[in-house]
Amino acid sequence: MEISSENISEPVMPTATPQSPSNQELPERSSKKTKRRRSELGTTSPIGSVSQVQDTPAENELLSPASAQWKTPDATPNQAWGRKDFNSTAYRDVDSDEESMDEEALDPCNPVIPITEEEKERIRRPWRKSLICKVLGRKVSYFYLLQRLQRMWKPESVFELIALDQDYFIAKFESLRDYEFAKYEGPWVILDHYLVVQEWEPNFDPSCNKTKKLLVWVRFPTLPVEYFEGKFVRKISRRVGRPVRVDFTTSLISKGMFARVCVEIDISKPLLSKFTLEEKVWPIEYEGIHLICFSCGLYGHR
Structure with a gap:
């Protein structure tokens, strides 16, 4: 009886049985194989991944664009930098135009007067049927020249004679026939000197004109x-x-x-x-x- 009481009172500690090296490596191999299989299943089986996403709605909300934690930026970095470069280029163009205008207006004593194509057409239209005249080699008075031209040309309608600088005159006609007659039926001679007749041209400057x-x-x-x-x-x-x-x-x-x-x-x-x-x-x-x-x-x- 004494022997049995001792066996009951003292706890029996399990003793570790020695294992061979092959037996020790066996659990490690088995665990690695199971992990490899799970990873392979996760990568090779898209159906399994879909089912996992469906089974975890919390993760789906976390990664969805509609969730509060996922915010799409207004512009990607490349778009933001491109937009900034475009705006800066536009600003540079505007600045360059303003600088060119400022350069033209630098001299207040010599302002540049802009003129549009519409203005040119409007102010030049009345002078289309006009001729520039000059007596070559001799100076004549306005009234004498007007009388001689009326006798030579015998116009059907009234024409105007306008005196310019450097002994030049402009004959402005109302009738196209009178204009063509004076232009093409020469040469005209006044006081034994030729009357130079040429078409009216815009920006005519008598001081710079040379008869050829x-x-x-x-x-x-x-x-x-x-x-x-x-x-x-x-x-x-x-x-x-x-x-x-x-x-x-x-x-x-x-x-x-x-x-x-x-x-x-x-x-x-x-x-x-x-x-x-x-x-x-x-x-x-x-x-x-x-x-x-x-x-x-x-x-x-x-």
Whole structure:
């Protein structure tokens, strides 16, 4: 009985049985295999992932865009920086325009007056049927020139004569026929001097204008009458300038003292004083042009 009481009073401690190394590694291997399987199931099975999301609504609310903890920014960093660059570029453009306007207005003594295309059309329209005139090489009074032009042109309607600087005038017509007659039926001679007639042009400045083209009568004195034939006279005239028309008496050969042709010449270039035909030199004369230096061929001095 004593032996049994001792066995009951003293607790029996379990003794650890020694395990072989293979038995110790067995639980570790089994646990690793189970973890690997779960991970493989989570990655390879999308159906399982969907079921997990459906089984956990709290996590779904936490990650959903509608939840309060998930907030979408108004603009991504790239969009925000791009918007900032665009605005800064626009501001730079506005600033550059304002700076250019400020630069133009830097000189208060010389302001720049802007003009639109509509304004140009409005203020230039009344001057379309106008001619710029000047008596070449001679100064004439306003009233004398007006009387002479009325006698030469014989206009159907009234035209205005406006005096400009540097002895220039503007003839402003109401009738298109009068305008074309004065423009194309020249050359016109006043006091044995040519009247230069040219189209009106915008921004005409008399102090800077230089007459280049001029319609003149050219004579070929002592030319034999057999050469008065129209085509051949024009052939000679092309050496002088651009032939416009042959004089009526020359075409009829009613007068054999000289052949006469209206030619457009460039008085800024040397003018011819002679030509050679059949091994003989023949002279050239210009009606109404008095200031020609035939040593250099230029108009303006002797």
